[in-house]
Amino acid sequence: xxxxxxxxxxxxxxxxxxxxxxxxxxxxxxxxxxxxxxxxxxxxxxxxxxxxxxxxxxxxxxxxxxxxxxxxxxxxxxxxxxxxxxxxxxxxxxxxxxxxxxxxxxxxxxxxxxxxxxxxxxxxxxxxxxxxxxxxxxxxxxxxxxxxxxxxxxxxxxxxxxxxxxxxxxxxxxxxxxxxxxxxxxxxxxxxxxxxxxxxxxxxxxxxxxxxxxxxxxxxxxxxxxxxxxxxxxxxxxxxxxxxxxxxxxxxxxxxxxxxxxxxxxxxxxxxxxxxxxxxxxxxxxxxxxx
Numbered sequence: 001x002x003x004x005x006x007x008x009x010x011x012x013x014x015x016x017x018x019x020x021x022x023x024x025x026x027x028x029x030x031x032x033x034x035x036x037x038x039x040x041x042x043x044x045x046x047x048x049x050x051x052x053x054x055x056x057x058x059x060x061x062x063x064x065x066x067x068x069x070x071x072x073x074x075x076x077x078x079x080x081x082x083x084x085x086x087x088x089x090x091x092x093x094x095x096x097x098x099x100x101x102x103x104x105x106x107x108x109x110x111x112x113x114x115x116x117x118x119x120x121x122x123x124x125x126x127x128x129x130x131x132x133x134x135x136x137x138x139x140x141x142x143x144x145x146x147x148x149x150x151x152x153x154x155x156x157x158x159x160x161x162x163x164x165x166x167x168x169x170x171x172x173x174x175x176x177x178x179x180x181x182x183x184x185x186x187x188x189x190x191x192x193x194x195x196x197x198x199x200x201x202x203x204x205x206x207x208x209x210x211x212x213x214x215x216x217x218x219x220x221x222x223x224x225x226x227x228x229x230x231x232x233x234x235x236x237x238x239x240x241x242x243x244x245x246x247x248x249x250x251x252x253x254x255x256x257x258x259x260x261x262x263x264x265x266x267x268x269x270x271x272x273x274x275x276x277x278x279x280x281x282x283x284x285x286x287x288x289x290x291x
Contacts (some may be wrong), residue, residue, distance in 0.1 A: 042067045045123060048102065057089060058096040065103070065121040074119040101125030155192065156234040158199030159241050172200035175210050179233075182218045185226045192230035199237035207245045216240050 044063050051059060065074055073079075076094070080087040097103035104120040161168065176193050179186040188196070203213045217233055226232060259272040266283035273280070279287070 043123070047124070051100070054096055054100060055093065057085060058093040061090065061093045062097050062102050062121070065097075065119070066123055068121075074121070075117070153228075153231075155195050155228075155231055156238065158196055158234050158237045159202035160198050161201040161205050163201075163205055168201050168204060169197055171204060171210060172197045175200055175214060176233075179214065179218060182214065183221060185221070186218065186229050186233070188230055188233075196230065196233055196237065199234065202241065203237070206242055208242055 042063075044066065048054075048062055049059055054062075061079070068074060076087050076091050079090045083090065085093075094103060094105075098105065102122055102125055104122070106118050106120065108116055108118050110116060173193060176188060176196055179188070200213055203216075204210065217236055221232075259274055261270055261272055263270055264280040264283055265278045266286075267280065269280050269282075271280040277284075
């Protein structure tokens, strides 16, 4: 008969949009025949296996990764050798898991200096690497990043003296060592002092008294904390260097007169003396000692 059953629906009704795995047909759908596992099992969360954004390949690959023992190969080459999907599809699935927080790939430096990639599979996604949730994944040992070396900026150059007399350099050293008595912020290290000594010596050899040098270095310092007191002193030694003292013509002292040679009238010994002297020094002393 060609009469249609009016009670039958014209076509099968679609499953609810919120859960496409469920069906409205009475008695249809999946049922489970479960046996409790006691060995060789892994716990997989429903948030993964029923994920609404991950592909089926990504979900299955994450289940496989969570079942692997620590240290097993989890790179694209190893997975492509294990499954028929090929490296392109496996790489895409790994990127899905990484984007949703089920996978991390980290680069580490071994003790031999070699760079290796470590795959970390997590059984729960976490939104932030900085604030991880308790995922059950043991934290991977991370190689501590190399500490940055703070490069100390070199001190400015200072004037150089024309003389390196030990007494001059010692005076300059003593002057720098006492600056902290006038301002505790001017506490200098031995290296900083050795760098500044020639600049102070250049001032001292220009006829600047030690007190005047100290006054020029310690007066008018800023009230703020001094980050590099040695650099400030080096700048002042250069910027405030006084001019050289005026040139002085050395006085030409007249050489002592050379008296003519004569004979002593007392002992007839030759001696040099002005014409007014007739006796040598010994004879004059003998005459002076007579009563």
